[in-house]
Amino acid sequence: MQLAINAGSMPVYTPQSTTPREATPGTGTVGYSTYDAKQSTSPKGGLGDLVRKDDQAATGDKAVDAAHDNAKIVVDFYKQVLGRNSIDDKGMEIKSVVHYGRAYNNAYWDGSKMTYGDGDGKFFAPLSQGLDVVGHEMTHGVTEHTSGLAYRGQSGALNESWSDVMGEIIEQWSENRSGFGSVDAAKGADWLVGEDVMTPGVAGDALRSLKAPGTAYSGDTQPADMAHYKNTSSDNGGVHTNSGIPNHAAYVIGTTIGSEKLAKIWYTAETSYLKSNASFSDAAAATIAAATKLFGAGAEAQAVADAWKGVGVIASAPPAEILVHAAYVPQHINYGGTMFPSDYRGPVTA
Numbered sequence: 001m002q003l004a005i006n007a008g009s010m011p012v013y014t015p016q017s018t019t020p021r022e023a024t025p026g027t028g029t030v031g032y033s034t035y036d037a038k039q040s041t042s043p044k045g046g047l048g049d050l051v052r053k054d055d056q057a058a059t060g061d062k063a064v065d066a067a068h069d070n071a072k073i074v075v076d077f078y079k080q081v082l083g084r085n086s087i088d089d090k091g092m093e094i095k096s097v098v099h100y101g102r103a104y105n106n107a108y109w110d111g112s113k114m115t116y117g118d119g120d121g122k123f124f125a126p127l128s129q130g131l132d133v134v135g136h137e138m139t140h141g142v143t144e145h146t147s148g149l150a151y152r153g154q155s156g157a158l159n160e161s162w163s164d165v166m167g168e169i170i171e172q173w174s175e176n177r178s179g180f181g182s183v184d185a186a187k188g189a190d191w192l193v194g195e196d197v198m199t200p201g202v203a204g205d206a207l208r209s210l211k212a213p214g215t216a217y218s219g220d221t222q223p224a225d226m227a228h229y230k231n232t233s234s235d236n237g238g239v240h241t242n243s244g245i246p247n248h249a250a251y252v253i254g255t256t257i258g259s260e261k262l263a264k265i266w267y268t269a270e271t272s273y274l275k276s277n278a279s280f281s282d283a284a285a286a287t288i289a290a291a292t293k294l295f296g297a298g299a300e301a302q303a304v305a306d307a308w309k310g311v312g313v314i315a316s317a318p319p320a321e322i323l324v325h326a327a328y329v330p331q332h333i334n335y336g337g338t339m340f341p342s343d344y345r346g347p348v349t350a
């Protein structure tokens, strides 16, 4: 697989189809079911015991309640800010499994549900307690139902990055709904992923930093630009490392035009332009096209192009007129997605 990118060439975006995708408006009520795996990795019925459903009151189990409540916030964000009706845009029920395994330091989306470990208490607290982590996993589901970004190489790093970016933006929205969208609010956010669950005994660290990739914790090796791109075959071709490059582009855009516009551009790119095999330069073209479609050929599209240039993905912006109105019919690809590499052993020893 070609992992390197030619930063000097202009990205050319070729739409897969010219048939616009029909949007399904958000109607109906989304259901929520949260299960307790009771520290098993093969829970009863594949899910465990159903412990909280829909609008039932909190159980008092923090991992259960965080998974349930955070899932609702994520669905609310997708509906209220982006007009999407649950993960599949058809109101699919949200299923979450917590207390998966013993001291399990990860979380994942498998195509039908989220699963969260309790963490070992040293590297991680129960992972459902991070809203950005929950938003990350659920965005893997949205990606599966839209662009279908293949979980390998650059498309896989984009898949990871879309989850990090949306997860963090959802947290920004939840923590500051009145200020959400302003440039000041975006500049005031920490742009960290996993800060609420990583190393409960260590303050100030996180799993990933969109503001400064490579600095989130002592073992963070994420690059922030193409000059430091990692050519590797591990971790599906570095999907959790090279995601730092699109992550940082998103941070620059968010702090230039605000996180609400960033979210709308990223979502429009994912639903209308990105193809499953997209490279970083395809993502640049798709997001420039999305910004132009949403806001015209103005400051927003310019901010997007400038950010991708800043991280070395493109040398110059593609002409917007070849990109606008290029629609894409998404395909459903079941691939799953994790929070960390599958061979992850914790941030200090990794």
Ligand SMILES: [Ca+2]
Residues within 6 Å of the ligand: 132, 168, 171, 191, 192, 193, 194, 195
């Ligand atoms: Ca965060």
Ligand SMILES: [Ca+2]
Residues within 6 Å of the ligand: 195, 197, 198, 199, 200, 201, 202, 203, 204, 205, 206
């Ligand atoms: Ca910490």
Ligand SMILES: [Zn+2]
Residues within 6 Å of the ligand: 136, 140, 160, 163, 337, 338, 339, 340
């Ligand atoms: Zn992930």
